[in-house]
Amino acid sequence: MNKYQYKVQGVDYDVEIVNVEGNIAQVNVNGIPFEVELKQPINPATMPHKPVVAAPRPQAAAPAPQPERQAKAEAPAGGTKVTAPLPGTITEVKVKVGDTVKDGDTVVVLEAMKMQNNIEAEGSGTVTAVLVNKGDTVMEGDALITIG
Numbered sequence: 001m002n003k004y005q006y007k008v009q010g011v012d013y014d015v016e017i018v019n020v021e022g023n024i025a026q027v028n029v030n031g032i033p034f035e036v037e038l039k040q041p042i043n044p045a046t047m048p049h050k051p052v053v054a055a056p057r058p059q060a061a062a063p064a065p066q067p068e069r070q071a072k073a074e075a076p077a078g079g080t081k082v083t084a085p086l087p088g089t090i091t092e093v094k095v096k097v098g099d100t101v102k103d104g105d106t107v108v109v110l111e112a113m114k115m116q117n118n119i120e121a122e123g124s125g126t127v128t129a130v131l132v133n134k135g136d137t138v139m140e141g142d143a144l145i146t147i148g
Helices: none
Strands: 002-008 011-021 024-029 032-037 080-083 088-093 106-112 115-120 125-130 143-147
Touching: 106 143
Parallel strands: none
Antiparallel strands: 002 011, 011 024, 024 032, 080 143, 088 106, 106 115, 125 143
16 A cells, blocks of 8 residues: 655664554554554545555465574474564574574574663573574564574
8 A cells, every 4th residue: 555664763664554444554564564553543535545456476486495594483393482572673693493502592682772682592402493584573572593
């Protein structure tokens, strides 16, 4: 629908408003979908309307596997997830799949409100999944890595 670029406390955000129905807006922030509740519904007559047309999807070969990152959807079963304690941007990933970590080792550095936060392993083991990359924006509670 509409695309906007914002800078909040020095962090750039690309925001796309996908759909608005009543007081619920579907938006993409840096490519991550969110559902936002508005305090007041937007009058549809004041919103510019563009018809939604699905682009044809070309049949492409399967993407090459990424050895250091798995999909964010699910961490492997049986592992301990290390999660983001607050929203921010990943500035450094200090481990890769197969690394051995001890309880308290720094595994990820997260920037939030212009502060660098060391995210530590919450147990000892082997890193079984790295679910983020440098530059990713994460929300509180998002899984960052899995330790098996």
